[in-house]
Amino acid sequence: MRSRLSVLAMLLVVAALVLSACAPAVAPAGAPAASDAGATVDTTAAESTGGEPIELRVAWWGSQNRHDRTIAVIQQFEELHPDVKITYEFSSWDDYWTLLTTEAAGGNLPDVMQQDYARLEEWVSRGLLSPMDEYAADGTLNLADVSESALSGGRLDGKLYGVNLGTNSMVVVIDADKLAEAGLEAPALDWTFADLEALATALHEKLGIWGFSGGLSNEQLWKNLFLSQGEWVYNEDGTALGYENDQSLIDYMTMVKRMQDAGVTMTREQEIAETGSSVEQNKIVTGEAAMTYIWSNQIVAVATAAGEGRNFILVPMPRPEGGASANYLKPSQFFSITSQAKHPKEAAMFIDFFTNSVDANKVLMAERGVPVSSVVRDALGPLLDVPQKQMFDYIGEVEPTVSKLPPPDVAGHANLITNVYWPVVWDPFLFGQQSAEEAASALREQGNAVLAESAQ
């Protein structure tokens, strides 16, 4: 009998635990600021009052820093619009897409969702996003201060599906002190791949560190290569590769392999071992590499992680011999209105606030990239700290020379990258299982097959 009592006692302990935890869950007292923002029992509130507040749902991905800033802006918006209550969902990048994909399948998407340039076409082609032109026309969404080049990334078939939240461009970061130590000159702004290889090799030989950290096989550089040659990696309707001649890719691949074999950059093996490491662990931060490339909105993270007393030079991406700029201005992310939105007009108002309000952007502080509104940019100018100013200046510097923004990634892009680009093309090549020629033609054959299938 005693043992039965002790089982009972044990269960009671668990029950007590549950009940004690239950109290705050029912009436969340621990969140004073959020209790205004996070709508509680929405349905009853909406039914009982005459001027029922509209519930707007907003979703984004990011880190703690972004969540804090975005939530603060949501609260600002709610103060200005007492009739709108905003509920929000935030998560990490990986979780975000699992969640939003599931919500899309369940017909339960939020009104406003953060979108990514790589997925925009995929979501639009499935009819999950609504065009915003109507709200732009009636002034709900004011885009007067936004240049067409900053907007065009969100347009598909002439319709606006996403409003750019910040402009980004790729950048090569060079450790100025390492360069001086090796007695070398910073490259010209229109430097080529040959220059890159020469400089990285010289740095490696003089200093014994990696001349360039790695990541040269990334699909982003594959895109840059063809963009710079006036071509694009995909054809117009996304059913096949968009370039005819594999030679420039073969040359590029050969160069990357040569640099890896010489120890000038990390080998693919070493790169994989670093997969998923944070910006703070970038080899340029740790001083193990003299050069690296990042997106311009990561300048702040790299500079912060590197700490005081480090000097970096920012230059555009290198290009193939005789090519145009390999850089373009990319929307870092968008806000889009989903086709399942219950309140598209209020959604447009919210996006307008995010884009044009100086107060809101003083809170956001260009965390998502350089703001697209010229008025906002000017207002933030004096408030920037040193790394943020570097980011703004870099974008201003490359803007006149950049190549035209390529079209959004086609519907089969993610499929191609996960199932062909890495496992069939680059990895077997870099691990010495096939030649560059074989790799390039594998990309053509299998890539075309995947693209054709996904475009159906």
Added chain:
Amino acid sequence: METVSPTTPDRVSVHAPAKPLSQRNWMRTPLYHVLVAGFGFVMLYPILWLFASSFKGRDEIWTNISSLIPQNFTIENYVNGWRGFGGLTFTTFYANSFFYAGAATLLTVLASAVVAYGFARIRFAGRNILFACMLATLMLPVQVQIIPQYIVFSKLGWINTFLPLLLPRIGGQAFFIFMIMQFIRGIPKDLDEAAEMDGCGKGNIFFRIILPQITPALITAAIFSFYWTWEDFLTPLIYLNEPKLYTVSLALRAFSDPSGQTDWGAIFAMSSLSLVPVFVIFVAFQRYLVEGISTTGLKG
């Protein structure tokens, strides 16, 4: 392998430490302690590393990465981490996690014990097929079930409630049902039969004879269930969309962004802290596993 079946003792008293006698002597030797403690340190190293990192300052966290001793001890990471997101602190997330893990554990363990008894001791039509169905549910990857399940629960209007997380637990969980079944099968049957001869019903047998003897299994199930629920992030991610309903494991994941700035100190701090409840539950319950809760099963 031939097994020598020991004769079943007529009186069952199972709770004294079961240990071959000669083995105890070697457990008193210093060699035992040196070996076990030394290997224990190897086992613990990564966790010690995690805790050490959580007390390192921002500038030190990556530069002094391999050291187990912070140069400048700071609790700033804990302050920043606990602050949470936009006014929602970890107080809320812990309350949600305790509720979810506590309620789910209670439901799971109770229901699993009842169902396990049905499968292990009662012979009914269709038992084998149902048992196979139950095991098969463990063999279908959850990734393909998420979406259909989400559609069902969202049609029921259960998004942003704990119902999709807790209600499926009323049937117990296949892992625990099978585990408890195995423990029940280890119990000699003559006791139940004797009781049945005396006119005891199945319900009585379960409560009076079986339940007391499977406490080690129930404790084990409680420890696991609590931990697995505590670390589950997929179900909360899908069904608890409002941040005020987020659990600790979900909130932890919302700290990092691969392309932006991440406060790793806060992640290490909150990760360390999130292990504490699980560890406390383990330490509190495991004692009973080995030391025994009571002396005999039937004498009470």
Added chain:
Amino acid sequence: MTEAVPTVVSQAVPAKGRGHKQKSKRRRNDNVMGYLFISPWLIAFLAFTLIPIIASFVLAFTNYDVLNPTWKWVGLQNFERMFTADPRYIKSVKATFYYVFAAIPLRLAFALAVAMLLNTPRRMVSSYRAAYYAPSIVGGSVAVAVMWRQIFGTDGLINAILGTNVAWLGNPNTAIWTLIILAVWQFGSPMLIFLAGLKQIPREFYEAAGIDGANGWQQFWHITLPLLTPIIFFNLVMQLISGFMVFTQAFIITGGAPLDTTLFYALYLYQRAFVSLQMGYASAMAWILLAIVAIMTALVFRSSSYWVFYGSQEE
């Protein structure tokens, strides 16, 4: 699968002298009581689990892609493609089998050995138990990935100890072993179940054996091991199933790289479902996995009548 379930209770021979009527009445009564006891599971199964399972089965024969509400029936095309036109699929099957057959035996052996070592109620030993269980509660959090890279990274602990400079996670020959080591390191849950099983063995057996002069090894071989077989069986089945489902560690640490050597089945399935958005194909993959695991499990169940000893079994 059904015949593989050991029918243990069947030997419960009713006392002689009972009539035929009584027997059938008892059987009917057992049916009622049986369903009553398993009703919580049955209700939850029918209400919450069955629909998604059926849905995933139907989707396996379609080209459903999650975001697109229109999909069409494609017959056996998904299955055909898996085995004839998808080299990554074959790689994922290979990687998973490699993992299961390396990690599971090691993990179980470790768990049993350590459980035996720690099965004593003394104070120090209780803290050892906590230490050995601790790795199992760090699970698959963000921090584990960082930690594991720190240990196995190029500048990591292992290289520092061995004086080598190997990219353990990037080398196609070693990457999967870092995940196997991680699995073995987290042996806490089978260990705990073994401890609970050891706890259930009546002490009288050892006392009687001690009187008969059996030494420690003989006691282990003739008492502990046979009486623990139901628990060993359980752990084996469960580790086998969860081994085939392995996902989180590869997802957060290696992502399938290098050269798809750690592309475990469930990881590839996730990529197909949520990255390439081919849910129909992923569902087909899921059902093949179910078939593979069911066959392996059935084999273990089949073998159990030769080596699993139940206390409730009369000779």
